[in-house]
Amino acid sequence: MDISVVVPAYNEVESLSELCAWIKEVMQKNGFSYEIIIIDDGSDDGSWEKTEELHLAHPQVKGIKFRRNYGKSAALNVGFDAAQGDVVITMDADLQDSPNEIPELYRRIKEEKLDLISGWKKKRYDPLTKTIPTKLFNAATRSMSGIYNLHDFNCGLKAYRKEVVKNIEVYGEMHRYIPVIAKWAGFKKIEEQVVEHRARKYGTTKFGFSRFINGFLDLLSIFFVGKFGKRPMHFFGSMGVLSFLVGTVMALWIIGEKLYNIANHIKITREVTDQPLFYIALVAVVVGSQLFLTGFVAELVSRSSSNRNIYQIEKEIG
Structure with a gap:
């Protein structure tokens, strides 16, 4: 035809x-x-x-x-x-x-x-x-x-x-x-x-x-x-790893600064938990972990979408 x-x-x-x-x-x-x-x-x-x-x-x-x-x-x-x-x-x-x-x-x-x-x-x-x-x-x-x-x-x-x-x-x-x-x-x-x-x-x-x-x-x-679509981990995972690393670096910076002050007998004016950067680092680590897990779950879901185009057909001719 x-x-x-x-x-x-x-x-x-x-x-x-x-x-x-x-x-x-x-x-x-x-x-x-x-x-x-x-x-x-x-x-x-x-x-x-x-x-x-x-x-x-x-x-x-x-x-x-x-x-x-x-x-x-x-x-x-x-x-x-x-x-x-x-x-x-x-x-x-x-x-x-x-x-x-x-x-x-x-x-x-x-x-x-x-x-x-x-x-x-x-x-x-x-x-x-x-x-x-x-x-x-x-x-x-x-x-x-x-x-x-x-x-x-x-x-x-x-x-x-x-x-x-x-x-x-x-x-x-x-x-x-x-x-x-x-x-x-x-x-x-x-x-x-x-x-x-x-x-x-x-x-x-x-x-x-x-x-x-x-x-x-x-x-x-x-x-x-x-x-x-075939590799969602590449999208979510890369953003997750980046966010996790940024949060980890900020947290280590705060902790390292406190240890340096203690080692050099410098007076600590505020605790780690009093610094806004601490909470930003915490959020970045949590978001990074969630994005990474989202990519992992998306990889599993992408392999099982067999019924996306099933429709109820009432009649057919020809």
Whole structure:
């Protein structure tokens, strides 16, 4: 199979028929063998019934329904697992992504032997309350990830080589940083393509202001996991040892000063416990010990995270 199109959908019943018809038209025009995998993320507006209807009319349309709303990352992760095409395309269900971009994305993945192509919505139809925070996040992500050639990490329209989606894990709100996840997994042929951004035709956006806070926290998480996920002791342990050594040196300095004064019959004006430096040293030693133990425990935990991406799937077709 040439192409798998993975479409996360949450309450998008109005747009599914038009989107699938548009994808079908593009695929047939270019002679691609394909499948459309709609991941119903716990919709309650009839999106699943519409998916079943589309499957009966077009067997290429397949569907997976979550029992409740898990979020876009969960939908993409399950869709990636189900995809069979040599090239996997992701796009939103709201018709803001154009299926006309698919042939060029497929061609570049195949001919240029790329791992991932991220869409860049150079001209957007979103309000400033959405575009300005998005630009700030993109700038921060470029700086922290080292992927300087991407302008829009969060664009829903992306193309992947099959091997990529079978070897990455998407959870939480990490769908915003899939290029970063792919890079940490060892896939470095990541490029960008300017794509059309269309105004929303039906319904309203499903993302609120909280996504910006969650996005920033997930950026910090992915930076830490990417660098230290397999070796947390290197992070916590190094800080712990440094803090412990600093505290120990300060404590020895205080004790050495007192012993020197005693040996030279110098009058001691205050006890060790009366000095603020003593308590700073004590805190540094305790914090250092805790950080070291945290690194040790994290090493054990990192080896047993087998159920992070288990979701309750209610129905499946195709």
